[in-house]
Amino acid sequence: MFTGLVEEVGHIRRIGRKGEALVLNIGASAIMDDMKIGDSVSVNGVCLTATTLEGDGFTADVMPETYRHTNLNHLQSGSKVNLERAMLSGGRFGGHIVQGHVDGTGVIGSITRDQNAVVFEIKPDDNDLFRYLIPKGSVTLDGISLTVVNTSSGSFTVSIIPHTIGETVLNFKKTGDTINIECDILGKYVDHLLQYGRGHSSSTETKPKRLSEEFLANHGFA
Numbered sequence: 001m002f003t004g005l006v007e008e009v010g011h012i013r014r015i016g017r018k019g020e021a022l023v024l025n026i027g028a029s030a031i032m033d034d035m036k037i038g039d040s041v042s043v044n045g046v047c048l049t050a051t052t053l054e055g056d057g058f059t060a061d062v063m064p065e066t067y068r069h070t071n072l073n074h075l076q077s078g079s080k081v082n083l084e085r086a087m088l089s090g091g092r093f094g095g096h097i098v099q100g101h102v103d104g105t106g107v108i109g110s111i112t113r114d115q116n117a118v119v120f121e122i123k124p125d126d127n128d129l130f131r132y133l134i135p136k137g138s139v140t141l142d143g144i145s146l147t148v149v150n151t152s153s154g155s156f157t158v159s160i161i162p163h164t165i166g167e168t169v170l171n172f173k174k175t176g177d178t179i180n181i182e183c184d185i186l187g188k189y190v191d192h193l194l195q196y197g198r199g200h201s202s203s204t205e206t207k208p209k210r211l212s213e214e215f216l217a218n219h220g221f222a
Helices: 064-069 127-132 162-166 185-199 207-218
Strands: 008-018 021-027 040-043 046-054 057-062 080-085 104-114 117-124 138-141 144-151 156-160 178-183
Touching (some): 040 057, 117 127
Antiparallel strands (some): 008 021, 040 046, 104 178, 144 156
């Protein structure tokens, strides 16, 4: 699990490609202090696993499913990427719950100034995501924990302070670029439970009892 607070901006040194499978070699420094092989790392908001370590970087595999549904398929040698290590259990929870499971991508429709802030307008590729995009709610863009300002029929906006711009890949983004979107996990769970309850009302009454009886029998309590 991540919090959406980017620790550093790394860069792609090399990309190994075989069809839609990638091996990313990523240059980094700050996150390398205590990283181990097998650790989870958020790369532009995508949860990847460190497979090899070097003093100034690491490698991670990208499977075809991830390639098809994130902006990692746009990466080239030299591309900048947001990096965040998995959250420590005793650490500060500065952002919101971020899984690193991208729900889809969007296009940056416009970038405008609002006094000391920069407003990004995002146009999701999948309009179904709007069910989870709530004004003043949380959203993750390329691994950055942000707050939705407004939503419209085909886009939503986020307002970003200069510090966040300067410390993330948003500093290099321009209109028309693709960005990863992860919606708030709490909204997704609530939506799923409500949908499941409506679609399976006849079976949900008996399932808990059957599961409890099976559990008790398997563990010698019945």
